[in-house]
Amino acid sequence: MTVNAELHAGGNTWRSLPAAQQPEWPDQEALRDVIAELESYPPLVFAGECDQLRQRLGAVARGEAFLLQGGDCAEAFDAVGADQIRNKLKTLLQMGAVLTYAGQVPVVKVGRIAGQYSKPRSKPTETRDGVTLPTYRGDSVNGFAFTPEARTPDPQRLKRMYHASSATLNLVRAFTTGGYADLRQVHAWNQDFVKSSPSGQRYEALAREIDRALNFMNACGTDPEEFKTVEFYSSHEALILDYESALTRTDSRTGNLYDVSGHMVWIGERTRQLDGAHIEFASKIRNPIGVKLGPTTSAEDALTLIERLDPEREPGRLTFITRMGAGKIRDHLPELVEKVTASGAQVAWICDPMHGNTFEAASGHKTRRFDDVLDEVKGFFEVHKSLGTHPGGIHVELTGDDVTECVGGGDEIFVDDLHQRYETACDPRLNRSQSLDLAFLVAEMYRDQ
Numbered sequence: 346m347t348v349n350a351e352l353h354a355g356g357n358t359w360r361s362l363p364a365a366q367q368p369e370w371p372d373q374e375a376l377r378d379v380i381a382e383l384e385s386y387p388p389l390v391f392a393g394e395c396d397q398l399r400q401r402l403g404a405v406a407r408g409e410a411f412l413l414q415g416g417d418c419a420e421a422f423d424a425v426g427a428d429q430i431r432n433k434l435k436t437l438l439q440m441g442a443v444l445t446y447a448g449q450v451p452v453v454k455v456g457r458i459a460g461q462y463s464k465p466r467s468k469p470t471e472t473r474d475g476v477t478l479p480t481y482r483g484d485s486v487n488g489f490a491f492t493p494e495a496r497t498p499d500p501q502r503l504k505r506m507y508h509a510s511s512a513t514l515n516l517v518r519a520f521t522t523g524g525y526a527d528l529r530q531v532h533a534w535n536q537d538f539v540k541s542s543p544s545g546q547r548y549e550a551l552a553r554e555i556d557r558a559l560n561f562m563n564a565c566g567t568d569p570e571e572f573k574t575v576e577f578y579s580s581h582e583a584l585i586l587d588y589e590s591a592l593t594r595t596d597s598r599t600g601n602l603y604d605v606s607g608h609m610v611w612i613g614e615r616t617r618q619l620d621g622a623h624i625e626f627a628s629k630i631r632n633p634i635g636v637k638l639g640p641t642t643s644a645e646d647a648l649t650l651i652e653r654l655d656p657e658r659e660p661g662r663l664t665f666i667t668r669m670g671a672g673k674i675r676d677h678l679p680e681l682v683e684k685v686t687a688s689g690a691q692v693a694w695i696c697d698p699m700h701g702n703t704f705e706a707a708s709g710h711k712t713r714r715f716d717d718v719l720d721e722v723k724g725f726f727e728v729h730k731s732l733g734t735h736p737g738g739i740h741v742e743l744t745g746d747d748v749t750e751c752v753g754g755g756d757e758i759f760v761d762d763l764h765q766r767y768e769t770a771c772d773p774r775l776n777r778s779q780s781l782d783l784a785f786l787v788a789e790m791y792r793d794q
């Protein structure tokens with residue numbers, strides 16, 4: 346990877362366009378210094394890995410694989426610890442095992458991890474007891490504490506984001522290639538969980554079946570090395586364009602630009618303006634790109650996004666992550682899928698059943714009902730079934746910890762429980778038990794499809 350000045354400028358064409366949701370950095374000179382330093386840092390991922398993920402997502406788009414994308418709403422610098430990272434990974438690996446075995450489909454595993462530090466917000470400020478301060482925009486921008494010092498955007502945080510992403514990815518790579526993700530560990534991933542939870546018990550029964558299947562394959566002479574490592578990719582919302590473009594490099598093999606801050610990046614519902622800076626930035630890089638599509642997306646918007654981001658119609662390049670809400674998906678999704686399919690484009694269709702289903706509980710906690718999450722996924726499957734298209738995967742906010750942020754699930758969390766362990770810095774996540782419940786139910790839907 347080289348930083349070729351002329352080509353690298355291609356990663357900066359967004360600068361002349363309106364960029365939504367950017368922090369108001371008080372010190373522009375400090376920002377410029379940080380950008381210059383970030384530009385000198387080594388890549389977090391390699392272009393070849395991004396290409397490999399694009400190929401895997403191509404299989405999703407063609408209906409040959411299923412995408413599991415999940416992780417925190419907002420990662421936090423003080424949560425870059427071995428336990429938290431392992432718990433998240435363990436949850437995703439368990440969900441992956443359930444979907445692969447019960448859903449009988451290859452699963453492409455992508456974390457909202459190692460870079461998910463920036464948040465678009467509905468309001469630029471927050472007011473408490475008559476005091477108004479800038480809203481919290483993620484650890485890459487400002488602090489969560491409600492003080493003027495913490496809430497003032499500080500570009501030094503962009504460097505901390507790089508280092509936190511690097512440390513996280515380093516551990517994730519060690520876990521996924523160093524033996525922890527060996528499929529023979531299916532029981533070990535569940536050890537701390539099985540007795541206490543219905544989904545843990547259900548998982549344990551499935552793990553026993555996987556064991557038997559592995560023994561069978563072993564007896565048939567299948568190479569055991571095949572199950573020792575797992576392909577796992579990182580992703581985050583490409584929100585703070587100064588950071589993303591500082592980490593954009595020219596691939597020395599091909600001369601193409603890659604955003605080497607993560608394998609896949611997505612553009613959010615609040616920043617996908619067709620003439621805006623985010624889409625311009627995404628159009629210049631070769632990473633696989635996701636775009637969130639909310640209920641107001643028109644088919645024309647979707648077709649223009651394809652034209653801008655996937656002019657070659659390359660399966661795996663573009664993933665549409667729909668987040669309509671349980672009450673709207675059955676009305677809004679069909680026209681999008683129909684018109685995109687009729688255009689000949691082969692995008693991957695993924696369901697984010699979280700962001701259209703948030704509400705505020707009487708206690709003031711932002712929450713989501715597990716039943717709404719499930720209903721949106723059901724609607725997603727129904728629409729694709731009726732149109733003969735492929736329900737390509739799910740995109741969920743989850744954690745490996747036993748938080749109480751979303752209500753419902755087999756090990757039911759009630760509205761009155763929310764205060765017990767409400768730890769998210771932004772939106773409510775499924776806990777481990779709810780995540781596994783969802784994986785089992787989605788696997789059933791996939792098999793029935």
Ligand SMILES: O=C[C@H](O)[C@H](O)COP(=O)(O)O
Pocket residue numbers: 418464465466467468700771772
């Ligand atoms: O994760 C998504 C958004 O950042 C989040 O839903 C915005 O939340 P807000 O409406 O509280 O700003």
Ligand SMILES: C=C(OP(=O)(O)O)C(=O)O
Pocket residue numbers: 418465582612613614615637668700
């Ligand atoms: C902000 C997010 O979602 P959306 O853009 O769909 O609101 C997110 O996934 O973190």
